[in-house]
Amino acid sequence: MNLRRGRGRDLADLPRDPRADQYPMPFVPYGWYAVLRSEELRPGRLVNLHYFGRALVAFRGAGGQAAVRDAHCPHYGAHLGSGGKVVDGTVECPFHGWRFGADGRCTHAPFATRTPKVSIGGLPVREHSGLVFVYTGPDAPSWEVPGIPESSSGEFAAPIDDVCRSRIHIQEMRENIVDESHFTFIHGQNEPPVMDLLPDGPFAETRSRFGRRVLGWDINNTFDVYMYGPGVMVVRVLGPVLSLTAVALTTPVDERTSELRMLYYIRKPARLPFLAPVLKLVFRAEALGEVREEVRIWDHKIHRPRPLLLPHERGIKALRRWYAQFYPSDVTSDVTSELPVQPGTATAMS
Numbered sequence: 001m002n003l004r005r006g007r008g009r010d011l012a013d014l015p016r017d018p019r020a021d022q023y024p025m026p027f028v029p030y031g032w033y034a035v036l037r038s039e040e041l042r043p044g045r046l047v048n049l050h051y052f053g054r055a056l057v058a059f060r061g062a063g064g065q066a067a068v069r070d071a072h073c074p075h076y077g078a079h080l081g082s083g084g085k086v087v088d089g090t091v092e093c094p095f096h097g098w099r100f101g102a103d104g105r106c107t108h109a110p111f112a113t114r115t116p117k118v119s120i121g122g123l124p125v126r127e128h129s130g131l132v133f134v135y136t137g138p139d140a141p142s143w144e145v146p147g148i149p150e151s152s153s154g155e156f157a158a159p160i161d162d163v164c165r166s167r168i169h170i171q172e173m174r175e176n177i178v179d180e181s182h183f184t185f186i187h188g189q190n191e192p193p194v195m196d197l198l199p200d201g202p203f204a205e206t207r208s209r210f211g212r213r214v215l216g217w218d219i220n221n222t223f224d225v226y227m228y229g230p231g232v233m234v235v236r237v238l239g240p241v242l243s244l245t246a247v248a249l250t251t252p253v254d255e256r257t258s259e260l261r262m263l264y265y266i267r268k269p270a271r272l273p274f275l276a277p278v279l280k281l282v283f284r285a286e287a288l289g290e291v292r293e294e295v296r297i298w299d300h301k302i303h304r305p306r307p308l309l310l311p312h313e314r315g316i317k318a319l320r321r322w323y324a325q326f327y328p329s330d331v332t333s334d335v336t337s338e339l340p341v342q343p344g345t346a347t348a349m350s
Helices: 169-178 273-298 311-326 329-335
Strands: 031-037 047-051 055-061 066-070 083-089 088-090 106-110 125-128 131-136 160-166 198-200 202-215 217-228 232-238 244-252 259-265
Touching: 031 047, 031 055, 031 232, 031 244, 047 217, 066 131, 066 202, 160 273, 169 232, 169 259, 169 311, 202 311, 259 273, 273 329
Parallel strands: none
Antiparallel strands: 031 131, 047 055, 055 066, 083 088, 125 131, 160 259, 198 202, 202 217, 217 232, 232 244, 244 259
């Protein structure tokens, strides 16, 4: 796609509009986020991470449990992931050899007459469905992300794993699923789907049908969307040609950047399971290009606190109201202020 504007200059070479980095809500909503796949955290390995504006390290404790801790040693400030290592289920600082367990507590300090009673900060961790989740929020977690059965089912092929980052708030990444009109222009749907959001505390669901023309054929699929807090969404698509489960993992990186990790589990054809690799190749070529198209748009869009919505776009309004629960109460009114819904043809707003 050619994104040239005026005088033939590429949009990426032009100054960025400062409004594209301005949001009225905090960049880290409270909730669970996937920061690693389990297979990426092998025993004895120390993994550097940077999410939520924080430098973090991940490793496995002596019992194999996943741990995600702050990256800097409380002793003298060295970055544990810059030359540090995992020793007997603890992370050892490369500077002075202090060691910290999976719970963050210091377990060893060379030359100390007694082990210092200090800890490195960290985040609550859960591991299931082949993913390592961490929780952000001022209080202990009050809800959990349900298991994703496709991750361990023999009926599905190993997932297509796609990761990209964009200069956008993760809330807008989630709004994408209820932005009905964009399905026509980005995903080739015949007409906008009808989607009603069904909230249930930190969870929400929506169901619809998806019709598009592929290789001269009109294909109609059903898709069920399950949202688990601000960072996890599972989309189950059932169709006559292809059935799959897409796991969308959105995670704040810093105040300006968010990460989208997509895991696509394609159901193996019951009678011809050997065709699964072919289906994966075809799907990868089609779907990943559409995601990149969205990322290009996200990178340069600005946030509209009061977007000009058409009647069929009511899902955006509903999602924002549901999503507001993941912010501190003092910003809720800013996020959920009444959004205009136009009764007919859209007109410009002052």
